[in-house]
Amino acid sequence: MIRNITKLALIFISLIFSDSSLANDSGDILREKNCFGDTYEEAMHSRINKKEFLDLQANFICKVIVYQSGQYPVGGILLTPKTEGDQKVPAVIFNRGGNGHFGALNYSNIFLHLxxxxxxxxxxLATQYRGGMELTDGPDESVDEFGGSDVKDVTNIVRLASQLPYIDEHQIHMVGFSRGAMSAFISLKKLNNIKSLTVLxxxxxxxxxxxxxxxxEKVFDYRVPNFTSNKESELRKxxxxxWLDELPDELPTLILHGAKDKRVSVEQAKILADKLSDINHPHKLVIYDDYHGLQFSQGLMFKEIKAWITGEPKAE
Incomplete structure (x- = not known):
């Protein structure tokens, strides 16, 4: 679902801001910039076609943002439909996969996934996680703990969403892909305002x-502090x-997985669904004849997500 980082992505995540109007509270937007500029000529370097650009410009607001998360400025993407007057819309917090710069959101991801x-x-609203977006005043990508203190970047972008005047704070949903699903689960130990969860x-x-x-194991050893001496406890966390009993009660949970997934086996999805059934937690499991990114099931996948977010989700 999330492509490997490319030179184009590096251009994107290394966006440099000269404005240093800093705020202090976690969840505050420090600065922002249009994703593609104001004209197609400015956007041509992103390799999107003119039709895509004009549709995005006419119907959406797309911004690269930097927001405060604890001691760090963290990068993210904000993509919202244009609204009129006091209209409020629901929000989806999108947690990407990967770690550090690997899997960082780029121009293609905006069109393919957001x-x-x-x-x-x-x-x-999508976080790049701390260190995932190169910033002149930001941390190195090594601060990503793969489900450690970086989970604050998820909880703080939820806080950011709830403060935006055009977002219905009672309709905030979460979608997590791969590592982003893990981050979603951990963040939900502390969040009680998420309306539904979808994991892929x-x-x-x-x-x-x-x-x-x-x-x-090499990734965990590099990312997770003191992993070697605390392997069992850190993996369990x-x-x-x-710790399914620590998730919010009655949180509707949609589990989407590929039967041919070689990165995370479909057995993990089946076991998760079985354990949710054991505690009568509302959920739905959908398995596609597809791979890790569900790249051949995008239409069906987004249809399922839309029904889960905009409908009245009921477990099967």
């Missing part, structure tokens, strides 16, 4: 992830199957 959600009539390619048990992909 815009289809915004077209549902909702504002989309979600690792629900990191012990099983290491069994399936032994090379991931990041594995939702061990």
């Amino acid at each position: 815009k289809p959600i915004a077209e549902m009539g909702v504002a989309v 390619g979600a690792p629900s048990n990191l012990f099983k992830t290491i069994e399936e992909r032994p090379e991931m 990041r594995s939702v199957v061990y």
Whole structure:
């Protein structure tokens, strides 16, 4: 779902702001800039076609933002339908996959993954996580703890969303892909204002992830502080199957997964669904004949997400 970072993405995430009008509170926007500029000529470097640009310009507001999260300025994307007067729209918090710069959101992701959600009539706010977007006043990408203190970047962008005047603070939803699903689960230990949750390619048990992909242990060792000496406890902290009872009661949870997923096995989705059933937690599991990014099931996937977000979701 999220492409490997490219030179184009590096141009995007290394956006430099000269405005240093800083705020102090976590969740405050420090600065912002249009994603693509005001004219197509300015946007041509992003390799989008003119029709896409004009549609985005006519119907949406797209901004690269920097917001405060604890001690760090953190990058993100804000994509919202244009509204009239005092109209308020629901919001979706989108948690990307990857870690550090890998998987960072770029121009293509806006059109492939964020815009289809915004077209549902909702504002989309996506965090790059601390260090995921190169900033002159920001931290190095090594501060990403893969489900540690970086989870604050999720809770703080939720706080940001609830403060925006055009967002209905009672209709904030969350979508998490891969690592972003893990971050979503952990953040929900502290959040009680999320209306629904959708997870795609979600690792629900990191012990099983290491069994399936032994090379991931190197990622955990690099990202997770004191991983070697606290391996079991740190993996458990990041594995939702061990603490499902800490999620908000009655939070509708949609689980989307590919049967051919080689990064996170579909067994993790099935086990998660079974354990949610054991505690009578409302959920729905949808398995596609597809891979980790569900790249061949995008239409069906977004249709399912729209029904979950805009309808009255009921578990099957």
